Amino acid sequence: MANAKISPIHDTTTPQKDPTFRVYTSSQAATYAQNRGAYPKELYEFILSRHAETGGQFTQLLDVGCGPGNAIRDLAPHFDAATGCDPGHEMIVTAAQLGGTTRSGAAISWRVSSAEELSQASGLAEASVDLLTAATAAHWFDMAPFWKEAAALVKPGGSVALFAKTRMYSHPENPAHEAVQKALDDYEKDVIGPHMMPGNWVLRRFFADLELPWQTDPSQTAFDEGRFERYKWNDYSLDGPDGKDFFGGSQVVPLERLYDLLSTAAPATRWREAHPEDTETERDCVRALMTRLKEVSGKDELRLTQGLAFLLFKRAAY
Template sequence: MSAPPASRPTASTEKTFSAYNAEQGKAYAAARRDYDPSLYQLVVDRHRSTGGRFDSLVDVGCGPGLAARALAPHFASVVGLDPSDGMLATARALGGATATSQPIRYEVSTAEALGSELSPPVPDGSVDLITAANAAHWFDMAGFWPAAARALRPGGSVALWTSGPIVTHPDMPNATAIQDALERLRSEYLSPYFVPGNRIVHDRYVDLLLPWDVEDPRAAEFDRDTFFRKDYRPDEKFLMGIPEADLDTFEAIMATGSPQTRWRQAHPDDVGTERDVIRIMRREIERLLHEAGVEKGKEKVKATVCGVLIMIKKKAE
């Protein structure tokens, strides 16, 4: 049974990614893995099978635009919203086009405003699908759900997903010892830099605030009977480009995590040195791989992701 609303953790307004500059947004886009095509297809199929239309998509917390670009060919109009100018600079550079060959529109806005302040705004009752890929844990969900109810047309859908914790693949040499070491190092170095949003991700949105836990009467426009949740097993595809990577790639991916980013902000003189928390993790992985017989220069990490997808529909008229 889930915890009552009063005890659910809530994420404060996200400040780590929203403060990214253009160079950080570019690095983030280069390192972060896109979602497997089967995840996007499931979102499309579920939306279609429940009577959803394909005129308008709004991707909230769009970052560099991965989900917006992947889903754009299914929709006539697509808007990507993010509070970070740096992320949006990358998204605009990467572009993307809709089913009607219209460019994706990328704008600065929060999940709680959901484009209502733009010129032109996201019109009330106009959106068919709202998505948030690895972003909803940074939203003020008590503000997001009323905003989503305002923007969605009757029968529209919301799709939220997160990758959850990345863990070592059991086929990796010395996998158990490496996972234990990473957990120990996370606890030792990174736990002070975890915020509620990180914990919501770790628990795969079990404690994410849902519409029926929100007091605002507009949130009651969502149909609880349409709630859909898919938990991805370790053997199911969630991200592209995983499970195997060299250790340079591992460092680049780890650098996009918000606790690691906060650690580096607090220790600027250590970034890129042997005192860097990410480098410390890398060296421990190397040591344990060598212990298992892996030759120097041939070290690779294998990972698995247990993600989750949640979908809910606004009540149809």
């Protein structure tokens, strides 16, 4: 299937905070943690290997926009110490309840902090972070102050890894594969598209529009432009090693499980806020998509994956 182009309907260069996740209730945060799955182990392995191969060390990990902590719990066992930061109070409460430990046996530390206030709120010393990560979060950052904070906290020679799940893709082995993919694309473009914010479009475009440190005003020269690395996987393509599956693999997902997953997306939440009379009915945006997927495929489950983006930045060693 040819790559479909979805153009932003908003100015993707204008910072805009997400109004949904940071005001989640405790029950919403718990549901988010339960329904948002882990990232592929192949992605984690690739990120950690690029960090190590470019001179990175494994003492202190900082995860920014950590939400309930799903990603940092997977990465922390590779580091002596780990800190997760998120501006959502209930997200951090949920993260702390779920816990997590590092390779030293120390508990992960949790802080309520935005990406733009890390030096003050993270509790970490200047130039103390080996790897700063943000998992499906950087599209909500005000990038100029974030890069300033990252430059202050990341050690010379350390890394910043911004990675994300982007869009959902149907595996070619699905019955009526192209019709399944069209249903997913139509849902994104026509149904929840009007409820997208600039950050959502930055994410859907695999961070192509994300402001890089040398593009900010003033330019942030602490990161080496010549060592910048950008990776994209699964954009309508089977990028796995054998060309028969996606990078990181695919999963057979029951439609009811897919309903729970897509219901945690902020645009779906905003659609429901705009259509309260249709929520929890067959006209609900996510429920209607499940009905269409069942109609075109004839199945109660589908083999799916998500696109992946990874940007690696190296702190200049001076």
